[in-house]
Amino acid sequence: MPLVAGIDSSTQSCKVLLVDADSGEVVDESMAAHPEGTEVHPDAWLSALQEAGSGLLPRAESVAVAGQQHGMVTLDDAGSVVRPALLWNDTRSGQAADDLVAELGGAQAWADAVGSVPVASYTVTKLRWLAANEPDDARRVERVVLPHDWLTWQLGGRAGRPVTDRGDASGTGYWAPREGRYRTDLLALAFGRELDVPGVLPSDQVMGEGPDGQRIATGTGDNMAAALGVGLAPGDVALSLGTSGTAFTVSDTPSADGRGLVSGFADATGRFLPLVCTLNAARVLTATATMLGTDLAGLDALALAADPGAGGLVMLPYLDGERTPDLPRATGALHGMTRSNMTPQNLARAAVEGMLCGLADGVDVLAELVAELGAAPDRVVLLGGAAASRAVQELVADIVGVPVLLADPQQYVARGAARLAAWSLLGGEQPPSWPAPGGVVREPGGAAAKVRTRYARAVQGIGISQDFRN
Numbered sequence: 052m053p054l055v056a057g058i059d060s061s062t063q064s065c066k067v068l069l070v071d072a073d074s075g076e077v078v079d080e081s082m083a084a085h086p087e088g089t090e091v092h093p094d095a096w097l098s099a100l101q102e103a104g105s106g107l108l109p110r111a112e113s114v115a116v117a118g119q120q121h122g123m124v125t126l127d128d129a130g131s132v133v134r135p136a137l138l139w140n141d142t143r144s145g146q147a148a149d150d151l152v153a154e155l156g157g158a159q160a161w162a163d164a165v166g167s168v169p170v171a172s173y174t175v176t177k178l179r180w181l182a183a184n185e186p187d188d189a190r191r192v193e194r195v196v197l198p199h200d201w202l203t204w205q206l207g208g209r210a211g212r213p214v215t216d217r218g219d220a221s222g223t224g225y226w227a228p229r230e231g232r233y234r235t236d237l238l239a240l241a242f243g244r245e246l247d248v249p250g251v252l253p254s255d256q257v258m259g260e261g262p263d264g265q266r267i268a269t270g271t272g273d274n275m276a277a278a279l280g281v282g283l284a285p286g287d288v289a290l291s292l293g294t295s296g297t298a299f300t301v302s303d304t305p306s307a308d309g310r311g312l313v314s315g316f317a318d319a320t321g322r323f324l325p326l327v328c329t330l331n332a333a334r335v336l337t338a339t340a341t342m343l344g345t346d347l348a349g350l351d352a353l354a355l356a357a358d359p360g361a362g363g364l365v366m367l368p369y370l371d372g373e374r375t376p377d378l379p380r381a382t383g384a385l386h387g388m389t390r391s392n393m394t395p396q397n398l399a400r401a402a403v404e405g406m407l408c409g410l411a412d413g414v415d416v417l418a419e420l421v422a423e424l425g426a427a428p429d430r431v432v433l434l435g436g437a438a439a440s441r442a443v444q445e446l447v448a449d450i451v452g453v454p455v456l457l458a459d460p461q462q463y464v465a466r467g468a469a470r471l472a473a474w475s476l477l478g479g480e481q482p483p484s485w486p487a488p489g490g491v492v493r494e495p496g497g498a499a500a501k502v503r504t505r506y507a508r509a510v511q512g513i514g515i516s517q518d519f520r521n
Contacts, residue, residue, distance in 0.1 A: 166315025
């Protein structure tokens with residue numbers, strides 16, 4: 052039984068799955084925490100990987116990493132880290148994003164160039180921020196890589212040049228999915244000069260050898276790995292509730308949305324991965340639970356004890372700023388407060404409804420895109436840590452308005468990385484066929500129409516239309 056390992060190096064932790072390459076059955080797993088914050092030294096990721104992978108990675112014949120997208124890891128001419136990495140959810144480069152959009156000639160010019168309109172999450176905006184705000188550090192930078200690129204390079208003993216794949220590269224803002232090449236002119240526009248960038252290899256290609264002789268595959272970004280892990284098919288929309296909230300689908304056709312709603316990423320198999328992302332998902336629930344002096348189970352109980360619509364209470368959950376809509380400096384807000392509706396139950400319900408309404412807007416956008424590409428949006432597949440919330444499970448189908456598969460709990464990003472590792476080991480033109488996840492399908496009802504309407508009015512009330520344009 053050949054074993055492979057899939058690594059999910061996410062914002063909050065490192066998860067490692069040891070998997071049977073032939074069947075996809077999980078043999079063993081482990082996890083180690085990452086530090087809090089939006090600025091983290093990459094050494095912390097390596098330490099977590101060593102902790103989580105101890106006893107697992109030596110048993111694997113092939114390994115692949117899936118990492119959080121967009122993070123800026125800057126290296127000097129010796130390959131040493133210049134400064135702590137800025138993560139995707141660090142919003143300090145919001146003004147840099149606005150400046151770059153204007154300098155290239157507007158949002159559509161960026162979408163045509165690289166498939167996406169840069170916001171504070173993107174690596175290209177963080178490079179502009181670094182050049183403008185930390186010039187001494189900027190002068191030392193010779194190479195920029197992504198978190199998954201850096202970890203893969205470490206696993207391979209730092210041999211040769213760092214590499215990445217088309218999926219993760221497509222989230223930098225200076226790699227063009229449609230053309231399959233770097234736009235180093237855009238990197239230079241942001242940073243003031245060109246930098247060395249990783250080579251782009253197929254996600255399943257063996258790029259090196261690990262310390263125990265195992266193959267190291269190129270790997271990919273976390274969203275691309277999640278699509279592989281769940282076996283996302285055309286017409287499916289995945290809704291993943293982790294630190295961020297993402298809604299994404301797979302397509303044979305690249306997208307270029309000048310509104311900035313859809314990020315036109317590549318996937319890990321040669322196709323494309325149109326994606327909508329919010330900064331605020333699971334942490335909306337944990338923050339509200341803390342505010343109410345309870346835990347997540349207590350929050351669920353409170354939310355389900357309230358009526359749909361939370362008595363008219365609406366939460367805009369922009370607790371860490373927001374990416375979609377593009378409001379990096381925004382804060383959260385409660386609307387419709389009265390003496391009668393200000394109860395713990397209604398506040399808990401408003402938190403769950405607000406988080407889901409923001410993501411449902413993204414699902415609507417992707418459903419339109421799927422239809423334009425000639426496929427009917429059949430269902431939503433619910434993934435991520437917050438998918439375990441009983442309140443989320445009860446409300447999600449109503450709010451998104453289409454059938455929702457509550458996928459059986461698994462580490463789908465790590466499973467997708469393991470599938471890439473198996474592909475590199477077994478060969479073939481496509482990843483190995485593993486059983487699709489099971490789960491319970493929830494059908495939508497009609498209870499959420501007023502909830503969506505009130506949420507849209509609250510969004511419009513702060514000067515944003517429902518399609519997220521300023």
